[in-house]
Amino acid sequence: MADIPKIELRGVSKSFGAKAVLRDVSFAVAPGEAFTIIGGSGSGKSVTLKCILGLMEADAGKIFVDGEEITAMKPAERDRVRAKFGMLFQGGALFDSLSVWRNVTFALTQGRLKGGGELRKIAEENLERVGLGAEVLDLRPSELSGGMQKRVALARAIAHRPEIVFFDEPTTGLDPIRADIINKLIVELVRDLGITAVAITHDMQSVEKISDRVAMLYDGAIVWTGPTADLRHSGNSHVDQFVEGRSDGPAE
Numbered sequence: 011m012a013d014i015p016k017i018e019l020r021g022v023s024k025s026f027g028a029k030a031v032l033r034d035v036s037f038a039v040a041p042g043e044a045f046t047i048i049g050g051s052g053s054g055k056s057v058t059l060k061c062i063l064g065l066m067e068a069d070a071g072k073i074f075v076d077g078e079e080i081t082a083m084k085p086a087e088r089d090r091v092r093a094k095f096g097m098l099f100q101g102g103a104l105f106d107s108l109s110v111w112r113n114v115t116f117a118l119t120q121g122r123l124k125g126g127g128e129l130r131k132i133a134e135e136n137l138e139r140v141g142l143g144a145e146v147l148d149l150r151p152s153e154l155s156g157g158m159q160k161r162v163a164l165a166r167a168i169a170h171r172p173e174i175v176f177f178d179e180p181t182t183g184l185d186p187i188r189a190d191i192i193n194k195l196i197v198e199l200v201r202d203l204g205i206t207a208v209a210i211t212h213d214m215q216s217v218e219k220i221s222d223r224v225a226m227l228y229d230g231a232i233v234w235t236g237p238t239a240d241l242r243h244s245g246n247s248h249v250d251q252f253v254e255g256r257s258d259g260p261a262e
């Protein structure tokens with residue numbers, strides 16, 4: 011059982027009209043591993059994530075979660091698998107018409123209806139995990155700073171105890187200090203809750219802090235995969251250019 015990847019993509023391809031945006035993408039993420047997909051703008055990171063989440067259909071290839079092929083599943087079966095997923099959206103995607111605690115417990119109110127008191131308690135526990143106190147429970151997201159909003163979004167992503175959490179550009183819009191705090195929190199949550207993490211980002215600090223392993227997408231294809239420790243001596247010119255943030259190199 012230990013050999014079954016938590017997530018596996020085999021030969022996934024996707025085109026929009028004549029434009030191939032994913033070309034034969036394959037990778038596997040082990041249980042408990044933190045895996046990050048890097049790549050420049052338009053390289054296909056978001057489309058990869060959307061295919062795994064089932065928000066987009068791949069044209070070819072297979073996607074497996076815990077050894078089950080989700081690309082062959084009926085919608086109800088897919089929902090069962092999707093219940094294992096948590097998601098931290100790029101902008102946080104909090105509902106400003108709802109209080110912080112209602113935002114954190116939003117996924118828990120879908121289907122398994124719990125009483126308000128119980129939900130509030132769950133919100134409090136999860137907010138505590140991300141370093142926020144009970145004083146924020148009744149505030150609206152707009153009353154919080156960007157860094158605090160990100161924490162609330164993190165608390166929401168983990169509140170239903172997902173097995174796999176997807177992080178879409180987790181540090182976007184944060185200054186380096188707050189970005190570092192969020193990166194540390196992600197590392198702690200992944201470790202403490204035994205989560206498998208899949209992130210997409212172009213923030214190198216975030217990549218190095220949160221990932222065990224990295225894959226680089228270039229023009230829709232995986233051009234390198236390896237441990238984070240090898241990123242700075244990958245021997246791959248695309249990775250070098252990305253890591254050093256240079257404008258000269260294979261990517262124009």
Ligand SMILES: Nc1ncnc2c1ncn2[C@@H]1O[C@H](COP(=O)(O)OP(=O)(O)OP(=O)(O)O)[C@@H](O)[C@H]1O
Pocket residue numbers: 026031049050051052053054055056057058212
């Ligand atoms: N719904 C769509 N219809 C047509 N083209 C799309 C669609 N979604 C994405 N694309 C194209 O697919 C390519 C890959 O996009 P994607 O959003 O995955 O890039 P990305 O690596 O996430 O970039 P960024 O870092 O800028 O978010 C881009 O050329 C984009 O224009």
